[in-house]
Amino acid sequence: MSKDMEQLYQERLDRYWKANHREKPDKVPFRPFAAECAGAFYGYTTQDVTHDVDKGLEAVIKMCKEFDIDATVSNMVYVWTGYTESYGTKYFGVPGIDLDVHESFQYREPRTEDGAFMKEDEYDILIENPTEFVMNVWAPRISKYFKAPGEKNTWKNNLAWLKCGLGFLHYGNKINAHVERMRKECGVVSCLAGALKAPFDIIADKFRGFRGLAYDVYRQPDKVLKATEALAPHMFYNAIALADPEKKVPVSHWMHRGATGFFSEEVFKKFYWPTVREITEEIFRAGYQTIFYAEGTWGKNLKYFLELPEGSIIFHCDKDDIFEVHKVLGKKFAISGGVPNDMLTFGTPEDIRIRVKKLIETVGRDGGFILDAEAIMQQDIKKENFKAMAEACAEYGVY
Amino acid sequence: MAENKSVKPGVCFPWEEKKKEYPIIKGDEKTIQKVWEEFDTLAYLTLWFLVTAM
Numbered sequence: 001m002s003k004d005m006e007q008l009y010q011e012r013l014d015r016y017w018k019a020n021h022r023e024k025p026d027k028v029p030f031r032p033f034a035a036e037c038a039g040a041f042y043g044y045t046t047q048d049v050t051h052d053v054d055k056g057l058e059a060v061i062k063m064c065k066e067f068d069i070d071a072t073v074s075n076m077v078y079v080w081t082g083y084t085e086s087y088g089t090k091y092f093g094v095p096g097i098d099l100d101v102h103e104s105f106q107y108r109e110p111r112t113e114d115g116a117f118m119k120e121d122e123y124d125i126l127i128e129n130p131t132e133f134v135m136n137v138w139a140p141r142i143s144k145y146f147k148a149p150g151e152k153n154t155w156k157n158n159l160a161w162l163k164c165g166l167g168f169l170h171y172g173n174k175i176n177a178h179v180e181r182m183r184k185e186c187g188v189v190s191c192l193a194g195a196l197k198a199p200f201d202i203i204a205d206k207f208r209g210f211r212g213l214a215y216d217v218y219r220q221p222d223k224v225l226k227a228t229e230a231l232a233p234h235m236f237y238n239a240i241a242l243a244d245p246e247k248k249v250p251v252s253h254w255m256h257r258g259a260t261g262f263f264s265e266e267v268f269k270k271f272y273w274p275t276v277r278e279i280t281e282e283i284f285r286a287g288y289q290t291i292f293y294a295e296g297t298w299g300k301n302l303k304y305f306l307e308l309p310e311g312s313i314i315f316h317c318d319k320d321d322i323f324e325v326h327k328v329l330g331k332k333f334a335i336s337g338g339v340p341n342d343m344l345t346f347g348t349p350e351d352i353r354i355r356v357k358k359l360i361e362t363v364g365r366d367g368g369f370i371l372d373a374e375a376i377m378q379q380d381i382k383k384e385n386f387k388a389m390a391e392a393c394a395e396y397g398v399y
Numbered sequence: 400m401a402e403n404k405s406v407k408p409g410v411c412f413p414w415e416e417k418k419k420e421y422p423i424i425k426g427d428e429k430t431i432q433k434v435w436e437e438f439d440t441l442a443y444l445t446l447w448f449l450v451t452a453m
Contacts, residue, residue: 138450
């Protein structure tokens with residue numbers, strides 16, 4: 001490894017670490033969650049970077065070499081549809097198969113109770129043994145090939161499990177090698193390791209669906225609550241299992257149905273928050289911070305996050321007013337985000353420069369700020385605006 | 400697997416159940432248990448990766 005590149009990596013890691021811990025580093029770190037945009041910058045279609053992970057990772061390396069990026073996600077196009085097709089996943093709209101090659105992958109939620117991946121009377125099975133539920137009940141419903149115990153199976157069905165297991169290791173090996181390339185060739189930090197999901201989100205996103213869960217919280221609230229509690233230790237285990245062994249970068253938490261547009265504050269307080277608080281505190285006790293990637297608007301639910309230990313999270317702000325979020329959470333936690341995605345798509349480089357300057361002078365004034373877009377950056381953002389974001393961070397972000 | 404009733408995170412098919420399949424273990428049981436559990440945890444992580452990441 002080039003000494004200069006390693007030195008650059010260490011400087012960026014130190015900068016990122018200090019900002020995450022609400023310290024004032026030498027400069028505000030630029031940490032873009034760059035997804036399909038990285039491919040678009042270098043001539044790849046969305047199909048290319050979603051279905052062929054090697055192309056997606058190569059695009060990230062090119063981006064890291066061109067721009068002054070402190071840290072980024074190793075692969076923000078996080079669903080590798082080539083892998084999910086190998087075991088026959090049903091719930092994705094896949095670019096190049098179901099969708100135009102320039103569209104991003106889509107989750108397709110079953111529209112009826114009959115199509116739900118978990119039925120309304122199956123909570124007890126989930127609660128009894130979540131892992132067995134995933135393999136024997138959920139997986140056979142989300143895959144064209146997986147079969148439930150007792151169902152007739154063929155070589156295609158058996159092959160699907162083989163490919164699924166090997167693909168997991170294959171993907172892990174690719175990501176590990178890629179993270180090393182980011183470090184050695186670009187001096188860029190892989191900004192996350194380990195992924196957490198809220199138990200309530202798992203039920204909403206993957207098992208019952210939003211519609212089903214919206215009924216369940218009123219029709220069978222005790223079952224929903226017990227299911228979140230049964231899932232919690234598994235979510236913790238999975239987050240920590242793939243976390244950074246050196247504990248330098250945070251665990252990610254992709255937060256969905258706790259946003260204010262989906263459920264009431266009462267539902268949030270009763271079903272969403274207790275297990276999220278418990279897991280986040282446990283992760284912090286284990287030596288890790290968690291990035292709350294709070295998609296959507298969290299408004300009146302923000303105050304609950306103040307119950308967490310100081311420095312235990314980095315709050316990533318999507319559609320809330322980041323200046324107001326900073327007032328509520330900034331004394332306990334670092335804040336990331338700040339540049340609207342629509343500005344990155346439709347605005348000008350000058351718009352971006354003005355926005356970045358304002359963010360750094362307010363939210364970033366005392367440290368504890370990490371510059372990013374509001375949401376993950378997809379194929380529609382302009383490269384010149386991304387460039388302006390990086391350059392404005394370097395120009396205005398020096399403390 | 401009807402015998403898979405463990406809810407412990409990181410485990411699909413517990414060693415305690417697997418061990419019953421061996422009439423006797425002539426060598427070092429801890430070695431056999433360790434390697435069984437390594438593979439079992441990989442299976443566990445794969446399954447939950449589908450749920451949490453894909």
